[in-house]
Amino acid sequence: METVDSWQVGDIKVTRILELIEHFMEPLEMFPDATEEALSEHRAWMVPHALCPDTNRIILPIQSYLVQTAQHTVLIDSCVGNDKTFPWNENWNQRRDETFLRNLAAAGVSPDDIDFVFCTHLHVDHCGWNTKLVDGRWVPTFPNARYVMSETEFKFTEANAGSGSGRTFEENVQPIAEAGQALLVAMDHTLDDTVWLEPTPGHTPGHVAVHLTSRGHDGVMCGDLIHSPIQCVFPDWSFKFDVDREQSRVTRRKFLEDCCGSGRQVFTAHFPLPSVGRVEERGDAFRFDYPG
Numbered sequence: 001m002e003t004v005d006s007w008q009v010g011d012i013k014v015t016r017i018l019e020l021i022e023h024f025m026e027p028l029e030m031f032p033d034a035t036e037e038a039l040s041e042h043r044a045w046m047v048p049h050a051l052c053p054d055t056n057r058i059i060l061p062i063q064s065y066l067v068q069t070a071q072h073t074v075l076i077d078s079c080v081g082n083d084k085t086f087p088w089n090e091n092w093n094q095r096r097d098e099t100f101l102r103n104l105a106a107a108g109v110s111p112d113d114i115d116f117v118f119c120t121h122l123h124v125d126h127c128g129w130n131t132k133l134v135d136g137r138w139v140p141t142f143p144n145a146r147y148v149m150s151e152t153e154f155k156f157t158e159a160n161a162g163s164g165s166g167r168t169f170e171e172n173v174q175p176i177a178e179a180g181q182a183l184l185v186a187m188d189h190t191l192d193d194t195v196w197l198e199p200t201p202g203h204t205p206g207h208v209a210v211h212l213t214s215r216g217h218d219g220v221m222c223g224d225l226i227h228s229p230i231q232c233v234f235p236d237w238s239f240k241f242d243v244d245r246e247q248s249r250v251t252r253r254k255f256l257e258d259c260c261g262s263g264r265q266v267f268t269a270h271f272p273l274p275s276v277g278r279v280e281e282r283g284d285a286f287r288f289d290y291p292g
């Protein structure tokens with residue numbers, strides 16, 4: 001599963017770092033507001049890339065984006081990682097798989113080269129490679145990086161440590177803070193004139209989207225404010241595990257409206273490969289246009 005897919009946003013280079021592709025959940029379970037009737041007319045375009053015809057499950061890649069600007073080498077989210085505790089998903093629990101690190105190397109980047117790791121939010125599939133296990137201790141995978149997390153998200157995750165989210169805080173977040181590498185920021189933090197955050201709460205309280213801009217071109221990493229292209233057609237279908245499903249609807253609809261027709265490249269976390277495209281109008285909602 002080696003991949004070196006890459007894109008340009010003006011002078012910024014973005015490269016996919018894929019870890020795995022999951023057949024996640026059946027659509028009616030994943031989106032509690034969905035109905036078979038509403039879904040049925042969309043199955044034709046969803047199968048086989050967005051919806052597996054054999055398992056009837058939403059197909060969901062787990063991936064990071066490597067962002068190389070003139071100033072910085074940035075990793076957006078860090079997948080599931082190895083040796084992590086997450087018994088609710090056997091594919092994520094106690095993984096021993098080097099695909100992510102191999103794909104990073106294939107992109108010509110070593111962990112030492114990463115200047116910043118941005119976490120859109122602190123769920124297990126977005127901050128796993130923040131750390132790695134060395135001699136029984138969790139240490140930062142990226143020794144020279146500052147890890148940018150919204151302070152709201154950090155506090156929310158800390159407060160919920162040990163209560164159903166595996167050991168995400170203890171394994172992926174706390175060791176970063178203890179190493180002095182955590183940069184807790186406001187949800188509208190600006191790194192420089194090419195990279196900044198937009199508050200996008202709902203999936204989690206401190207969730208942020210990461211915007212890129214260069215020479216009049218725009219891109220955005222939207223994390224988990226949306227999970228599947230079917231939510232472009234039905235923006236009100238929140239994900240089962242959105243912490244605040246009502247806020248998630250408001251955030252998702254505003255995000256889709258802002259992107260629609262703007263030409264902005266949207267780098268989704270979980271849409272089927274190639275996962276990157278543009279939001280366009282479709283009736284009174286939206287569609288996701290893949291290039292080509």
Ligand SMILES: [Zn+2]
Binds near residue numbers: 123125126224269270
């Ligand atoms: Zn996710």
